Structure formats: C-alpha cells, structure tokens
C-alpha cells in the first residue's frame with residue numbers, strides 16, 4: 001500500500017534539481033542533458049533550464065545561445081514571460097528553456113538593481129504541474145545564476161570529476177548550499193548527491209577518490225558512477241547526446257542507472 005501510495009503521489013510531485021559545481025569541466029552540462037533524456041525516455045515529463053551564459057546545454061540541443069529570443073534571460077527579466085512561452089518543446093515530454101549570452105548582463109543588472117533572487121523559483125514553481133522533473137544547468141562559478149538556481153531548487157546534484165582535488169570544490173558548493181538554506185528563503189534545499197564523473201577504471205586513483213568521497217560524505221554520494229567514455233565527446237559532433245548516439249555505451253548505461261536511482265527515491 002505504502003509503495004503504491006508513494007508511487008502515485010511521486011508521479012504528481014515535480015522535483016526541481018539544480019546541477020551545480022563551481023568547477024568547470026566536471027560534467028554538469030553532460031549530466032543535465034543525458035539525465036534529462038534518460039528520464040524522458042522513462043516516460044517522465046522533463047524540463048531542462050540552461051542558466052549558463054555560455055549556453056552549453058542549449059548548443060547540445062541544437063540551438064544558438066547568441067540568437068535566442070525567448071530564453072532563461074527573458075524568463076528572469078520580463079514580467080510577462082512564462083515558462084510555457086520561454087520553453088522549446090522537443091519530443092514528447094522533453095523541453096528546454098534555452099540559455100543566452102545575455103545572461104551575463106542579467107547577472108549584473110540583478111546585482112545592481114538588488115533584484116530578488118527568487119524569480120526563477122516563483123515561475124518554475126507556478127508551472128510545476130506540467131513536469132515531473134525540472135533540471136537546471138548552472139555556470140562554472142558560484143555567482144548570481146548559481147544562487148538563483150539553488151534558491152529555485154528542491155535538490156542539488158554535484159557532479160565531481162574523479163580527481164585528487166574533487167573534495168575541495170565540493171566543500172565550496174556545500175558551503176553555498178548551507179548559505180542558501182539558512183539565509184535565502186530555501187530552508188528545504190537538499191543535497192541529493194555527489195555524482196562521481198569521468199571515472200577512469202584504468203587509473204588506481206579514481207577508485208581511491210570515489211572511496212574517499214563515500215567516506216567523507218556518507219550516504220550523500222550516488223551509487224551510480226559515470227565512467228570516462230570517449231563516446232560522450234564524439235556525440236555532440238553528430239549533434240546528439242551520448243544517450244541517443246550510443247545508447248549501449250558505458251556512459252549512456254550509467255546515465256540511465258542514475259535516472260533509475262532518482263526514480264527509486
């Protein structure tokens with residue numbers, strides 16, 4: 001009975017997940033893209049939001065962040081803009097609010113005019129009913145856009161490259177999560193998990209890093225580890241995500257396992 005109830009309620013409960021780590025090149029955008037696609041393949045309705053001025057996720061989805069009229073910028077800046085108007089639907093159940101290069105100016109404006117950081121929170125929460133999962137991709141810094149994303153989110157995923165210094169970066173983003181929880185109107189923000197990425201099974205240190213992460217952050221590291229996989233690098237050249245381009249590659253399998261892990265919550 002409990003399980004049925006959880007399943008039924010779970011289906012109607014939208015989860016807003018920010019994918020954050022101030023370090024660049026750790027797999028944030030790759031995770032937003034492939035996790036989003038994996039969840040949509042599993043019949044979940046997914047909205048991806050690109051909040052990085054560099055627009056990596058937007059490029060991966062075949063759009064141009066230099067020429068996007070309706071985007072996360074317009075969603076943050078124009079009062080009348082709604083999620084439905086700002087988003088581009090792709091296949092059934094998958095949509096993207098593109099990032100745009102203007103997001104950098106939006107950040108400056110928001111600081112100068114001391115605008116509240118909860119606009120994204122308000123607009124996403126008001127259209128919750130339309131999606132099962134909302135994934136926000138954030139820039140490689142702890143700046144305004146990351147703060148806005150953390151204020152909007154229910155949970156955070158921190159991708160961390162399996163390298164020696166992984167822990168240092170995680171400490172900084174964890175401090176930021178604590179600050180958003182305590183002082184920025186999002187006391188319920190939860191660290192859903194650290195996601196080890198680019199795991200190289202040939203390298204001894206990779207397993208050491210994962211073991212250390214699990215020891216330092218008990219219960220806060222995903223079971224799933226994303227392997228290093230050259231097909232992740234190949235896929236965008238074919239205009240696709242690895243999960244579509246090479247669905248049986250190790251990285252694609254891992255991203256589907258990650259989706260299953262979230263669905264089992």
Ligand SMILES: Nc1ncnc2c1ncn2[C@@H]1O[C@H](COP(=O)(O)OP(=O)(O)O)[C@@H](O)[C@H]1O
Pocket residue numbers: 023024025026027028029030031056140197198199226227228229230232233251
């Ligand atoms: N599992 C992986 N295996 C191999 N390359 C990867 C993997 N994940 C990401 N990459 C590559 O690493 C680079 C940085 O990844 P990206 O997702 O853009 O990181 P971030 O968004 O954190 O800056 C990209 O070129 C991407 O294709």
Ligand SMILES: [Mg+2]
Pocket residue numbers: 028029030052056138139140
């Ligand atoms: Mg990125």
